[in-house]
Amino acid sequence: MARIVMKFGGTSMADLDRIRNVAGRVKREVEGGNEVAVVVSAMSGTTNRLVGWCQELSPLHDAREYDAVVATGEQITTGLLAIALQHAGVDARSWQGWQVPIQTDGAHGKARIAAIEGAELIRRMQAGQVPVVAGFQGLGPDNRVTTLGRGGPDTSAVALAAALKADRCDIYTDVDGVYTTDPRIVPKARKLDKISYEEMLELASVGAKVLQTRSVELAMNERVRVQVLSSFADMPGTLVVDEDEIVEKEIVSGIAYSRDEAKITVRGVPDRPGIAAAMFGALAAQNVNVDMIVQNISADGMTDMTFTVGTADLPRARSTLADVQPQLGYAEILADPNVSKISVVGVGMRSHAGVANTMFRALADKAINIQVISTSEIKISVLIASDYTELAVRALHTAYGLDGP
Ligand code: ADP
Ligand code: ASP
Numbered sequence: 001m002a003r004i005v006m007k008f009g010g011t012s013m014a015d016l017d018r019i020r021n022v023a024g025r026v027k028r029e030v031e032g033g034n035e036v037a038v039v040v041s042a043m044s045g046t047t048n049r050l051v052g053w054c055q056e057l058s059p060l061h062d063a064r065e066y067d068a069v070v071a072t073g074e075q076i077t078t079g080l081l082a083i084a085l086q087h088a089g090v091d092a093r094s095w096q097g098w099q100v101p102i103q104t105d106g107a108h109g110k111a112r113i114a115a116i117e118g119a120e121l122i123r124r125m126q127a128g129q130v131p132v133v134a135g136f137q138g139l140g141p142d143n144r145v146t147t148l149g150r151g152g153p154d155t156s157a158v159a160l161a162a163a164l165k166a167d168r169c170d171i172y173t174d175v176d177g178v179y180t181t182d183p184r185i186v187p188k189a190r191k192l193d194k195i196s197y198e199e200m201l202e203l204a205s206v207g208a209k210v211l212q213t214r215s216v217e218l219a220m221n222e223r224v225r226v227q228v229l230s231s232f233a234d235m236p237g238t239l240v241v242d243e244d245e246i247v248e249k250e251i252v253s254g255i256a257y258s259r260d261e262a263k264i265t266v267r268g269v270p271d272r273p274g275i276a277a278a279m280f281g282a283l284a285a286q287n288v289n290v291d292m293i294v295q296n297i298s299a300d301g302m303t304d305m306t307f308t309v310g311t312a313d314l315p316r317a318r319s320t321l322a323d324v325q326p327q328l329g330y331a332e333i334l335a336d337p338n339v340s341k342i343s344v345v346g347v348g349m350r351s352h353a354g355v356a357n358t359m360f361r362a363l364a365d366k367a368i369n370i371q372v373i374s375t376s377e378i379k380i381s382v383l384i385a386s387d388y389t390e391l392a393v394r395a396l397h398t399a400y401g402l403d404g405p
């Protein structure tokens with residue numbers, strides 16, 4: 001007997017037939033004698049529609065009200081899955097984030113989980129009931145509903161698994177595991193039996209949306225055993241494990257892309273101490289995450305600053321920079337939302353030279369221009385025009401010898 005958290009993503013919950021299919025999978029685990037808690041996403045497409053409505057009414061909408069709107073997708077699927085389970089003869093009960101409660105900080109729209117009260121859920125699981133918990137949702141210190149950012153149900157599931165001291169956290173999705181890159185754009189991508197926490201963390205953070213970054217970070221810190229597997233096929237998935245459990249270490253283990261990037265260039269900034277602190281401090285105060293940054297060498301005491309933010313943060317970043325223009329004294333702001341970030345990740349980079357050069361060569365051979373470069377110990381990222389995203393990922397997958405049969 002084991003205690004298991006099962007998480008089902010949007011495609012797995014997309015319609016009533018699929019919800020019945022999910023209920024069948026949950027029932028099998030329960031009949032196997034296990035204690036089961038389920039975490040669900042909204043039906044695929046729902047969250048996008050809700051986000052779109054908020055943006056249409058006001059691009060700079062109040063983040064508390066955004067959360068009030070977008071958290072509703074998961075309320076629907078918790079109730080529907082509980083009904084489907086009851087109909088299949090399984091005792092089940094829905095739980096919204098505020099009912100558990102899943103406590104978060106106050107960063108509406110991208111909140112972080114602070115604590116989960118697990119005792120009541122454990123009591124019910126021990127009594128044979130299946131809690132169906134809304135992913136994505138939390139309760140903020142202001143006593144209002146928060147959401148955890150896109151892909152948030154993964155994090156809800158891992159955090160719940162830690163709070164319930166579960167033996168496993170199974171993330172059911174529409175692919176049968178973690179691949180060397182997104183199998184939807186590279187048919188020759190290979191499925192990995194195991195991937196290290198470090199590499200998965202890095203891949204997720206640069207756009208491999210199969211797991212939300214924060215969920216991997218939590219799994220690593222709380223020692224949660226995570227498996228990614230298909231809700232449509234019966235086969236083993238990919239285990240996320242410690243680096244020393246992986247025998248064959250590749251130099252590059254995966255390639256990820258993110259179209260969700262926007263490039264901002266602030267031109268004609270007076271080059272004096274404190275200017276970066278003032279600019280990025282103002283953005284941080286508005287909860288805008290800044291990613292890649294380059295500052296040009298200055299000419300005549302003036303410099304240009306280029307950086308990237310998530311596309312969703314672009315309107316807020318622009319208005320924040322406009323507000324501090326009198327203080328910073330820059331000349332103009334240029335914004336380009338049509339950029340993608342392409343990254344190669346691998347622990348082998350620590351000990352091998354020439355990994356970056358292979359990347360630059362492969363992109364040059366396809367005449368793809370690199371706009372910004374950034375590196376970390378096990379990752380190299382470049383910013384390119386988004387039209388070339390797929391071409392770049394395929395070229396790199398081949399260049400690093402990752403293509404499968
Ligand atoms: P869910 O709704 O179940 O959370 P997501 O759409 O968030 O599913 O994540 C699954 C998707 O992640 C896949 O359909 C695939 O297109 C994409 N993906 C990106 N990179 C990878 C990768 N390296 N391995 C597997 N899937 C990936
Ligand atoms: N509501 C979530 C989102 O789109 C659903 C998911 O991650 O699958 O961010």
Ligand code: MG
Pocket residue numbers: 009151154209210211212
């Ligand atoms: Mg997801």
